[in-house]
Amino acid sequence: MFFISASLLFIASGIICGPARAETFVTNVVRLTEQAGSIAKPIPKGIAALSVEFCYITDYLGDVNQPNSLSRSLLQNIEDIAGAPPVIRIGGHTQDVAWFCADCPQTLNNTFASGNDEAIDVSFNKDLFTVLNENVPARQEFIFGLNFGRNDVSIPLAEVMAAEKYMDPSRLRAYELGNEPDFYGPSQRPRPWTVDKYVAEQEDWLNQLGKKTGKGFSIGALAQLPIYQGNFSLAEITALGLPEKVDYAVSLSDHTYPYSRCDPEREAQVSLPGLMNHTAVVEYFSQWTSEIQAANDAGIPFLMGETGSVSCHGKQGVSNTLGAALWELDYVLHGATIGMSGVYFHMGTPFYYSMWQPVPYNGTAATVYPT
Ligand SMILES: *[C@@H]1O[C@H](CO)[C@@H](O)[C@H](O)[C@H]1NC(C)=O
Ligand SMILES: *[C@@H]1O[C@H](CO)[C@@H](O)[C@H](O)[C@H]1NC(C)=O
Ligand SMILES: *[C@@H]1O[C@H](CO)[C@@H](O)[C@H](O)[C@H]1NC(C)=O
Ligand SMILES: *[C@@H]1O[C@H](CO)[C@@H](O)[C@H](O)[C@H]1NC(C)=O
Numbered sequence: 001m002f003f004i005s006a007s008l009l010f011i012a013s014g015i016i017c018g019p020a021r022a023e024t025f026v027t028n029v030v031r032l033t034e035q036a037g038s039i040a041k042p043i044p045k046g047i048a049a050l051s052v053e054f055c056y057i058t059d060y061l062g063d064v065n066q067p068n069s070l071s072r073s074l075l076q077n078i079e080d081i082a083g084a085p086p087v088i089r090i091g092g093h094t095q096d097v098a099w100f101c102a103d104c105p106q107t108l109n110n111t112f113a114s115g116n117d118e119a120i121d122v123s124f125n126k127d128l129f130t131v132l133n134e135n136v137p138a139r140q141e142f143i144f145g146l147n148f149g150r151n152d153v154s155i156p157l158a159e160v161m162a163a164e165k166y167m168d169p170s171r172l173r174a175y176e177l178g179n180e181p182d183f184y185g186p187s188q189r190p191r192p193w194t195v196d197k198y199v200a201e202q203e204d205w206l207n208q209l210g211k212k213t214g215k216g217f218s219i220g221a222l223a224q225l226p227i228y229q230g231n232f233s234l235a236e237i238t239a240l241g242l243p244e245k246v247d248y249a250v251s252l253s254d255h256t257y258p259y260s261r262c263d264p265e266r267e268a269q270v271s272l273p274g275l276m277n278h279t280a281v282v283e284y285f286s287q288w289t290s291e292i293q294a295a296n297d298a299g300i301p302f303l304m305g306e307t308g309s310v311s312c313h314g315k316q317g318v319s320n321t322l323g324a325a326l327w328e329l330d331y332v333l334h335g336a337t338i339g340m341s342g343v344y345f346h347m348g349t350p351f352y353y354s355m356w357q358p359v360p361y362n363g364t365a366a367t368v369y370p371t
Contacts, residue, residue: 043336044301049087050355051306053348054145055094055119057128058108060347060358064127067135068358070366079137087173089143089305089344091221095179096149096188098122100162107131117313117350129166141173143218143305146209148178149188153205160212174216174250176305177205180223182232195232199240206246216250219243221305223255226287234302235294243298251341252295253305258284262312270315272323281327281334292339301341307331308345309371314352322370324353345371 052060062068075085094110097120101109107127110119132142144163146156156177163172184193206217219242220234234252243249258275261267274280288302295302309319309327318324332343347354349361356368 041339043333044341045084046087046342047336047340048332049089049303049342049344051089051091051344051346053092053094053118053346053351054090054098055092055108055110055122056348056358057090058131059349061131061135063107064130064134067131070356070368071358072135072137074356074368075140076137079139084139084141085137087141087143087342087344089145089176089218091143091145091176091179092306092346092348093118093179094122095145095176096147098124098145098147098159099150099155100158101125102158102162117348126162126166129163132171133166133168136171140171142171143174143176144172145179146175146177148181148205149184151189153208156205156209157212160209164213169215172215174218175209175213176218176221176253177202177209179221179306180255181221182229183223195236196240198232199237199242202242203245206248210246210248216248217246218251218253218303218305219246219249220253221255222253225256226254226291233294234291238294238298243300249298249300251301251303251305252291252298253303253344254288254291255306256304257308257311259309259315259318260311261315267315270310270318272318272321275309275318276323276327276330278330278334281331285331285334285338288338288340296339302339303342303344304335304340305342305344306346307343308351308353310353313348313350314354316352319351319353320369320371325371328371 060068060071062071079085099122101123102125104123104125106123107125109123111121113120146159148156160175163175181198189197202219209217220237222229222232222234224232226233234254238252243252259266259270261270292302308314309324314320328345335343345353345355347356349357349359353371354369355371357364357366359366
């Protein structure tokens with residue numbers, strides 16, 4: 001059982017979108033696409049992608065001169081088959097507590113509070129960039145999450161300047177300023193915290209950060225479901241002109257999890273048959289029509305920039321099953337048909353929805369999950 005179903009996902013996208021070896025298959029897909037009429041578009045090559053919770057990135061990739069060999073060979077397998085490994089976004093809640101510390105001795109230093117699997121403080125030194133440069137296959141790219149949550153522009157400025165100095169530019173696809181800013185609490189931004197304030201701050205900060213880099217930024221990373229988000233949406237953000245104003249916006253993104261176990265009411269609704277129900281996938285994704293349209297109108301790709309089966313780190317027996325792997329295939333391919341350019345599956349060492357657990361944890365050896 002070696003990486004069977006996660007590879008299914010990447011290999012499926014690799015075969016559909018991949019290099020010459022899959023020519024006949026591609027020819028057939030192109031023919032099908034043509035038959036489907038003018039609204040059909042090719043499936044983007046990077047449609048299946050990964051997101052790693054910032055505080056677990058060295059669990060996944062190892063340390064300087066000590067690559068995590070499981071992660072490395074899984075990613076290398078995909079590169080060998082599909083031409084490139086999945087893009088990895090490094091982010092999540094812990095990107096908003098992370099900071100570059102030039103003088104710190106550790107590659108990554110997490111501080112945890114008891115009962116919380118997400119670090120409450122994360123510092124890193126330049127060795128983290130050596131890890132990102134060296135411990136991955138040749139064509140690995142990252143979206144690097146910057147800290148917007150601490151409400152201090154000097155933190156992301158230091159992060160960008162360090163990445164520009166120490167990171168191989170070919171590794172860096174884009175930066176992302178802030179994780180789920182629409183859900184920021186009062187400790188992150190004074191009330192009221194509204195979409196127009198967000199847009200004004202992003203414009204100001206991105207202009208400062210943009211002076212330090214030639215790379216672009218992925219905008220948004222919004223958490224709320226479109227049916228509940230009101231005007232804190234990509235549609236409003238583009239209507240307010242942010243992507244044009246900053247002129248180095250390279251993508252727009254939302255996050256979502258079809259189920260949640262963040263509270264008992266929602267946890268009671270989690271079910272594998274519900275997750276795997278194709279009609280439910282189609283209905284669920286139909287909420288994103290105006291968000292995807294906003295990205296199309298702005299002329300930049302829409303990403304489902306962080307996702308998984310069940311929020312609050314997945315559910316045992318649902319998230320880590322072959323059924324969930326089949327759901328992932330259906331979810332990604334349906335996302336592609338409605339105009340998503342990338343679907344980024346989130347991972348963390350203790351999270352049940354991870355595609356693999358990179359290091360020993362809680363008495364279990366490093367392992368590849370069915371997903
Ligand atoms: C790790 O971070 C914590 C919290 O910022 C700090 O107190 C501690 O000294 C750091 N450890 C090292 C080895 O730098
Ligand atoms: C967004 O909606 C809120 C409340 O519904 C309203 O007060 C605000 O003016 C709206 N902002 C924009 C930029 O439309
Ligand atoms: C699948 O989902 C649809 C839409 O939510 C629902 O109407 C249908 O009953 C579900 N099917 C099963 C077998 O649960
Ligand atoms: C750790 O493993 C034990 C025994 O398998 C399990 O009951 C417990 O839920 C696990 N704890 C976590 C945090 O995963």
